[in-house]
Amino acid sequence: AKVGVLISGTGTNMAALLYAAKAADCPYELVLVASNNPEAPGLALAAAEGIATWAQSHKGMSRAAFDALVDERLRAAGADYVALAGYMRILSDDFVAGWTDRMLNIHPSLLPLYKGLDTHQRAIDAGDRFGGCSVHVVTPALDDGPVLAQTPVAIVPGDTAETLAERVRFAEHQLYPAALAAFVTRERAPDWLLGRVRALAM
Numbered sequence: 496a497k498v499g500v501l502i503s504g505t506g507t508n509m510a511a512l513l514y515a516a517k518a519a520d521c522p523y524e525l526v527l528v529a530s531n532n533p534e535a536p537g538l539a540l541a542a543a544e545g546i547a548t549w550a551q552s553h554k555g556m557s558r559a560a561f562d563a564l565v566d567e568r569l570r571a572a573g574a575d576y577v578a579l580a581g582y583m584r585i586l587s588d589d590f591v592a593g594w595t596d597r598m599l600n601i602h603p604s605l606l607p608l609y610k611g612l613d614t615h616q617r618a619i620d621a622g623d624r625f626g627g628c629s630v631h632v633v634t635p636a637l638d639d640g641p642v643l644a645q646t647p648v649a650i651v652p653g654d655t656a657e658t659l660a661e662r663v664r665f666a667e668h669q670l671y672p673a674a675l676a677a678f679v680t681r682e683r684a685p686d687w688l689l690g691r692v693r694a695l696a697m
């Protein structure tokens with residue numbers, strides 16, 4: 496399966512997807528890393544790894560026009576799927592509709608808890624015992640689509656949003672490639688993920 500990844504920042508999740516794809520039996524490959532932020536550090540990393548990149552600032556454009564451009568690049572690159580990886584833009588409904596059941600996102604909370612921003616601080620403030628991360632199918636409502644896979648991450652005494660975020664990031668890097676692989680194959684993935692993916696596909 497050919498996957499386009501959208502990033503806005505560091506791109507460590509994109510890197511995790513990219514390195515996992517180097518395994519000979521990985522069922523997906525990255526065909527494009529695209530960004531609304533030409534300065535995103537992840538772009539240089541992807542380029543150095545031989546992945547096509549595209550970046551253009553969204554500033555001064557309507558959301559619909561910018562999303563149409565991104566869509567065009569993804570399709571020109573031959574992407575069958577889109578993986579959002581720290582893409583800090585709300586997507587237009589038209590864009591989402593064009594990738595129905597073909598677009599995943601990773602979110603740093605145990606959804607449905609803490610959609611949106613500041614997830615780690617909100618989990619700490621609530622006195623939760625666990626934060627974590629979720630991979631979900633993207634639907635028009637923010638961080639709201641069916642959850643494919645999650646990893647809970649214990650909150651330890653003295654955790655700040657930063658220390659918790661760093662630990663959750665390790666979990667994200669394990670979870671996202673596995674969930675994406677499961678999603679694109681629907682059969683070669685481990686059972687613990689496959690159950691959810693099959694249920695979705697039906």
Ligand code: GRF
Nearest residue numbers: 505506507508581601602603
């Ligand atoms: C991750 O925490 C992800 O869950 C969220 O944005 C962050 C992106 O980090 N959606 P990175 O750019 O992949 O390092």
